[in-house]
Amino acid sequence: xxxxxxxxxxxxxxxxxxxxxxxxxxxxxxxxxxxxxxxxxxxxxxxxxxxxxxxxxxxxxxxxxxxxxxxxxxxxxxxxxxxxxxxxxxxxxxxxxxxxxxxxxxxxxxxxxxxxxxxxxxxxxxxxxxxxxxxxxxxxxxxxxxxxxxxxxxxxxxxxxxxxxxxxxxxxxxxxxxxxxxxxxxxxxxxxxxxxxxxxxxxxxxxxxxxxxxxxxxxxxxxxxxxxxxxxxxxxxxxxxxxxxxxxxxxxxxxxxxxxxxxxxxxxxxxxxxxxxxxxxxxxxxxxxxxxxxxxxxxxxxxxxxxxxxxxxxxxxxxxxxxxxxxxxxxxxxxxxxxxxxxxxxxxxxxxxxxxxxxxxxxxxxxxxxxxxxxxxxxxxxxxxxxxxxxxxxxxxxxxxxxxxxxxxxxxxxxxxxxxxxxxxxxxxxxxxxxxxxxxxxxxxxxxxxxxxxxxxxxxxxxxxxxxxxxxxxxxxxxxxxxxxxxxxxxxxxxxxxxxxxxxxxxxxxxxxxxxxxxxxxxxxxxxxxxxxxxxxxxxxxxxxxxxxxxxxxxxxxxxxxxxxxxxxxxxxxxxxxxxxxxxxxxxxxxxxxxxxxxxxxxxxxxxxxxxxxxxxxxxxxxxxxxxxxxxxxxxxxxxxxxxxxxxxxxxxxxxxxxxxxxxxxxxxxxxxxxxxxxxxxxxxxxxxxxxxxxxxxxxxxxxxxxxxxxxxxxxxxxxxxxxxxxxxxx
DNA sequence: AGCACGCCGACT
DNA sequence: GTCGGCGTGCTC
Numbered sequence: 238x239x240x241x242x243x244x245x246x247x248x249x250x251x252x253x254x255x256x257x258x259x260x261x262x263x264x265x266x267x268x269x270x271x272x273x274x275x276x277x278x279x280x281x282x283x284x285x286x287x288x289x290x291x292x293x294x295x296x297x298x299x300x301x302x303x304x305x306x307x308x309x310x311x312x313x314x315x316x317x318x319x320x321x322x323x324x325x326x327x328x329x330x331x332x333x334x335x336x337x338x339x340x341x342x343x344x345x346x347x348x349x350x351x352x353x354x355x356x357x358x359x360x361x362x363x364x365x366x367x368x369x370x371x372x373x374x375x376x377x378x379x380x381x382x383x384x385x386x387x388x389x390x391x392x393x394x395x396x397x398x399x400x401x402x403x404x405x406x407x408x409x410x411x412x413x414x415x416x417x418x419x420x421x422x423x424x425x426x427x428x429x430x431x432x433x434x435x436x437x438x439x440x441x442x443x444x445x446x447x448x449x450x451x452x453x454x455x456x457x458x459x460x461x462x463x464x465x466x467x468x469x470x471x472x473x474x475x476x477x478x479x480x481x482x483x484x485x486x487x488x489x490x491x492x493x494x495x496x497x498x499x500x501x502x503x504x505x506x507x508x509x510x511x512x513x514x515x516x517x518x519x520x521x522x523x524x525x526x527x528x529x530x531x532x533x534x535x536x537x538x539x540x541x542x543x544x545x546x547x548x549x550x551x552x553x554x555x556x557x558x559x560x561x562x563x564x565x566x567x568x569x570x571x572x573x574x575x576x577x578x579x580x581x582x583x584x585x586x587x588x589x590x591x592x593x594x595x596x597x598x599x600x601x602x603x604x605x606x607x608x609x610x611x612x613x614x615x616x617x618x619x620x621x622x623x624x625x626x627x628x629x630x631x632x633x634x635x636x637x638x639x640x641x642x643x644x645x646x647x648x649x650x651x652x653x654x655x656x657x658x659x660x661x662x663x664x665x666x667x668x669x670x671x672x673x674x675x676x677x678x679x680x681x682x683x684x685x686x687x688x689x690x691x692x693x694x695x696x697x698x699x700x701x702x703x704x705x706x707x708x709x710x711x712x713x714x715x716x717x718x719x720x721x722x723x724x725x726x727x728x729x730x731x732x733x734x735x736x737x738x739x740x741x742x743x744x745x746x747x748x749x750x751x752x753x754x755x756x757x758x759x760x761x762x763x764x765x766x767x768x769x770x771x772x773x774x775x776x777x778x779x780x781x782x783x784x785x786x787x788x789x790x791x792x793x794x795x796x797x798x799x800x801x802x803x804x805x806x807x808x809x810x811x812x813x814x815x816x817x818x819x820x821x822x823x824x825x826x827x828x829x830x831x832x833x834x835x836x837x838x839x840x841x842x843x844x845x846x847x848x849x850x851x852x853x854x855x856x857x858x859x860x861x862x863x864x865x866x867x868x869x870x871x872x873x874x875x876x877x878x879x880x881x882x883x884x885x886x887x888x889x890x891x892x893x894x895x896x897x898x899x900x901x902x903x904x905x906x907x908x909x910x911x912x913x914x915x916x917x918x919x920x921x922x923x924x925x926x927x928x929x930x931x932x933x934x935x936x937x938x939x940x941x942x943x944x945x946x947x948x949x950x951x952x953x954x955x956x957x958x959x960x961x962x963x964x965x966x967x968x
Numbered sequence: 969a970g971c972a973c974g975c976c977g978a979c980t
Numbered sequence: 981g982t983c984g985g986c987g988t989g990c991t992c
Contacts, residue, residue: 257970
């Protein structure tokens with residue numbers, strides 16, 4: 238073991254990175270006889286308490302008087318070098334402190350403490366049972382003798398006795414306390430050869446290309462582009478199997494993992510065991526166990542949301558990013574990063590392949606393919622010979638719905654036809670609740686969020702007005718807060734609840750179900766809805782974007798998009814791309830099995846490039862147009878962006894700070910600073926926000942310039958500056 | 969992230 | 981006169 242204790246003649250010391258937003262590693266004295274190497278987990282004193290950190294490298298040379306001494310080296314596999322480089326790289330790229338990134342990699346507060354030994358019971362050797370022995374006591378003794386020491390709860394369950402029986406046996410001297418071996422039983426490992434593999438020739442060819450990448454080893458990025466329903470998952474499962482066969486770990490990133498019950502089922506069928514799950518709903522013992530298994534290399538396949546990317550894999554051999562275009566891979570709080578892009582970085586630093594799978598690649602990814610940086614593997618056909626759905630635009634200017642209705646005569650008629658054939662339909666509207674805006678009928682007062690500059694959304698099912706930005710909710714007031722006129726108030730515009738109300742009116746005998754993040758609580762509820770669809774217990778599913786993601790509904794033949802224009806409003810330069818991706822994914826839910834699918838898009842702008850592309854299927858032309866527009870404007874993927882969000886409680890202080898920041902802007906060729914301007918949500922969670930946008934040429938030194946600028950222009954008290962490299966959300 | 973220090977409202 | 985609110989600053 239190489240000692241990282243480059244000691245300047247006097248005391249041996251090391252740099253220890255702590256999972257805190259500090260500027261860098263702290264120096265600690267290494268006690269006599271302790272050998273430490275980079276990557277070792279250590280416990281160190283910090284401000285009067287003990288903290289867990291990672292030995293990062295040689296000490297920086299802080300004054301000896303301030304040095305404290307490492308308390309202990311923790312018994313855990315050291316953090317791999319690729320992982321440490323990754324932490325450093327992400328910190329530099331996102332302009333956050335390495336400690337803040339390390340915190341994401343540590344994930345669990347006390348995962349490193351040795352597993353606590355549990356207390357249990359054992360049989361006392363040589364104990365002669367009296368006779369008569371009660372039946373319950375006999376069972377308990379028998380179980381304990383047969384299965385060895387176990388916990389009280391375990392014994393009670395196994396022998397079907399009460400706690401009192403166990404205490405009685407203890408009092409009688411038949412059993413005694415025992416320290417149990419810290420059991421951390423591992424779930425069965427996924428087996429690359431467990432399940433059947435039935436691939437079409439096209440899939441098999443794609444899989445062979447991915448497998449070749451895994452077997453060759455080394456860094457590579459492959460875009461696995463396949464139309465919706467083409468069976469991409471089964472294809473990249475072959476790459477997963479190849480990595481497993483090499484004995485290496487695999488990470489699969491999914492958007493919204495909590496809703497991916499179907500994916501997990503497919504994995505189980507293919508690999509005969511469940512993968513290790515990692516997302517925010519995995520907590521407590523489960524989380525701790527998962528972290529340790531990943532760090533020790535025992536967890537072979539990890540499936541997770543974006544945060545799984547920072548897990549300290551012992552020997553990562555493959556990264557897969559499914560639905561790589563999905564914007565939920567962008568983390569917006571704390572360390573701001575895009576998990577797809579960072580997954581590629583992780584692969585590069587680890588010298589391993591990355592696979593990006595999607596039906597609708599992000600323009601950034603397409604540009605990387607064009608530039609030859611990524612390989613592309615294409616699936617042009619749906620699995621099982623299913624046809625792509627026919628897409629039809631419904632021009633709402635010509636044949637609008639009746640007043641206060643949202644379903645056009647055309648869509649209504651098509652729903653009727655589908656139901657008459659006994660098939661299923663889906664209506665998509667990316668808006669939760671009943672109505673996005675509520676007005677007072679007497680004075681026109683708009684109900685707005687007290688914390689945000691945003692309208693309150695009426696949720697009629699829940700009986701509340703809710704803000705979709707900060708979580709504020711309140712029951713509808715009895716009277717208008719402005720003019721005191723009594724309710725009820727005027728609901729403006731539709732959400733899915735209102736569409737459901739209309740559908741129930743039009744098709745009273747059909748069975749409807751709603752699917753939105755606020756109506757589906759957790760993976761089980763989502764799985765239940767999906768299986769109800771499969772069982773044909775639902776005729777019409779009405780949902781928000783969560784119905785667009787990866788679900789396979791074999792008997793769904795009609796998808797109606799209630800408001801295809803919804804994502805196109807506002808000045809977001811990515812609006813076109815995003816809307817196209819979302820609608821293409823939604824459309825892809827239709828006709829995935831024998832019966833052909835049909836998609837109706839209700840729009841007021843049928844001539845818009847997005848609508849044209851969806852209707853004609855001429856994706857290449859749409860992409861080319863978007864790309865050339867981006868090139869003209871110097872936007873990603875042809876230029877780079879960074880956003881600076883200046884926020885604080887006092888509007889005037891925030892505005893002044895933003896102006897000062899703009900005045901201090903660097904003048905650097907290839908870098909242009911725009912703003913400040915009020916952020917699109919100028920007040921969010923009670924914070925006033927101003928935004929500056931930095932446009933940089935592809936090769937301009939964006940991060941160094943930002944770092945130097947922010948060091949010069951410190952935020953005044955009461956004001957925070959957040960840096961968002963490669964912003965996606967313009968909120 | 970904790971935990972301390974430090975200046976302004978309602979109370980034993 | 982104190983107890984305590986959480987804003988700002990520091991932790992090798």
